[in-house]
Amino acid sequence: MRKFAYCMIALTLVGCSREFVESIYDVNYEPTNRFAKNLAQLPGQFEKDTAALDALINSFSGNIEKRWGSKEIKVAGKSNYVKYIDNYLSRAEVNFQEGKILVETVSPTDPEGHLRRAIVTTLLTPDDPMSVDLFSSQDIELKGQPFLYNQVLDQDKQPIQWGWRANRFADYLIANQLKVKQVDFKKAYYVEIPMVEDQIQIRSYQYANIVQKASRKYDIPEDLIYAIIKTESSFNPYAVSWANAYGLMQVVPKTAGRDVYKLVKNKSGQPTPEYLFNPENNIDTGTAYFHILKTRYLKDVNDPTSLEYSMISAYNGGTGGVLNTFSKDRKRAMSDLNSLQPNQVYWALTKKHPNSESRRYLEKVTKYKKEFNMPK
Incomplete structure (x- = not known):
C-alpha cells in the first residue's frame, strides 16, 4: 500500500517559503480546537510546523520552481486538483469551483507530445485518491473509473471513460485549441477544458x-x-x-x-x-x-x-x-x-x-x- 507520510507535511506547502504560505492564506496558528477546551486537552489543529515545511521547500516546491519559475508554483488544495508528471515538465489543474481544467507543459522537446500525454492522464486519472501521489511527479496508473467521468465531454459531447476516446479528444484539443504563453522565459503549451455545468x-x-x-x-x-x-x-x-x-x-x-x-x-x-x-x-x-x-x-x-x-x-x-x-x-x-x-x-x-x-x-x-x- 502506498505510504502517505508526505501528506502529513506537504499540506502546509503552497510556495517557496513559509512567508509565502502566510501571505496567501492569512494563516492563524493559534489553537482553535474543534471542541471545548475543558473537555479535551489536545493541541490546536493549526499548530505551526516549520521544520516539516522547511524540509519540503527544497524538494517538491524546489522541483516545481526549477521547471516553472517562482511565480508559477501550484499545488493541490481543498477545491483544486493539481498533478505533475514528466519530471515536473507537465501538469494539470482542475478548478472545481470554476469548472475549468488547465493542462500545460514546458517541455522543450516535443511539447505537443508531452501535452497530449498530460491531457490523457488527466482525463483517465482514477477516482481513487489512494492511487495518486499529489506531491511528486510520479506517474499515475490509469485503471478503473476515471475521476472526471461524466464531468468532461469530448468534441462529440460524449463522456470519456476509455483510452481511445481520451486520446482522440487530446488530438482534437491540440489541433484546434492549443495555446502558447511565456512562463519564466520559456514557452508553455496548454489547453483549457471546460467542465459540464453540473459537475x-x-x-x-x-x-x-x-x-x-x-x-x-x-x-x-x-x-x-x-x-x-x-x-x-x-x-x-x-x-x-x-x-x-x-x-x-x-x-x-x-x-x-x-x-x-x-x-x-x-x-x-x-x-x-x-x-x-x-x-x-x-x-x-x-x-x-x-x-x-x-x-x-x-x-x-x-x-x-x-x-x-x-x-x-x-x-x-x-x-x-x-x-x-x-x-x-x-x-x-x-x-x-x-x-x-x-x-x-x-x-x-x-x-x-x-x-x-x-x-x-x-x-x-x-x-x-x-x-x-x-x-x-
Whole structure:
C-alpha cells in the first residue's frame, strides 16, 4: 500500500517559503480546537510546523520552481486538483469551483507530445485518491473509473471513460485549441477544458449511498452532510489543506479524527491520511464528529435550529469559538445562547463570531444546505 507520510507535511506547502504560505492564506496558528477546551486537552489543529515545511521547500516546491519559475508554483488544495508528471515538465489543474481544467507543459522537446500525454492522464486519472501521489511527479496508473467521468465531454459531447476516446479528444484539443504563453522565459503549451455545468452535482451523486448510511448511523441530516462536503471540498476526494485536513469533509486527524476514534470508535490513536482519503471513511468520520458536537459538546443548546447553527460553526471554528461569541464564561454563554431565537443565534454567529472565516462558513453551509432540499 502506498505510504502517505508526505501528506502529513506537504499540506502546509503552497510556495517557496513559509512567508509565502502566510501571505496567501492569512494563516492563524493559534489553537482553535474543534471542541471545548475543558473537555479535551489536545493541541490546536493549526499548530505551526516549520521544520516539516522547511524540509519540503527544497524538494517538491524546489522541483516545481526549477521547471516553472517562482511565480508559477501550484499545488493541490481543498477545491483544486493539481498533478505533475514528466519530471515536473507537465501538469494539470482542475478548478472545481470554476469548472475549468488547465493542462500545460514546458517541455522543450516535443511539447505537443508531452501535452497530449498530460491531457490523457488527466482525463483517465482514477477516482481513487489512494492511487495518486499529489506531491511528486510520479506517474499515475490509469485503471478503473476515471475521476472526471461524466464531468468532461469530448468534441462529440460524449463522456470519456476509455483510452481511445481520451486520446482522440487530446488530438482534437491540440489541433484546434492549443495555446502558447511565456512562463519564466520559456514557452508553455496548454489547453483549457471546460467542465459540464453540473459537475459538482455529478460528483455528489457518487456519494449518495455513503451519505445516507452516515446520516442514519449518526442521526445527522443528509442535506447538512452534503452542504459541509460542498463547502469543504466541492466534492473533491483529493482535497488537502495547509491545516493537515484530508478528503471530502476535510477531517483533521489529530483533533476531530482523534476525538472520533476515542469517543465513537472506542479506539486509541487517530486516523491516517490514507484512511481519510477513502470517501466512505472520510464521510463516516466527519459525520461522527457532528454527532459528538450534537450529543456531547453542544448538547445543552435547547432549540434544534440553534443547535444546528452552532454545530456548523463549531465544525469550522471550534466549540470554544461558538461560546465566545456570546460570553467568555461558558455557563453564561450557553445561557445567553438559549435565550435567543434561532435567527438571532444565526445573526450572532455570522456577525459577531471572533473568527471571520467561521462567520463566512456558517453562511456558506446554510446556503448550500438549501440547494440539496432534503427533509430532516
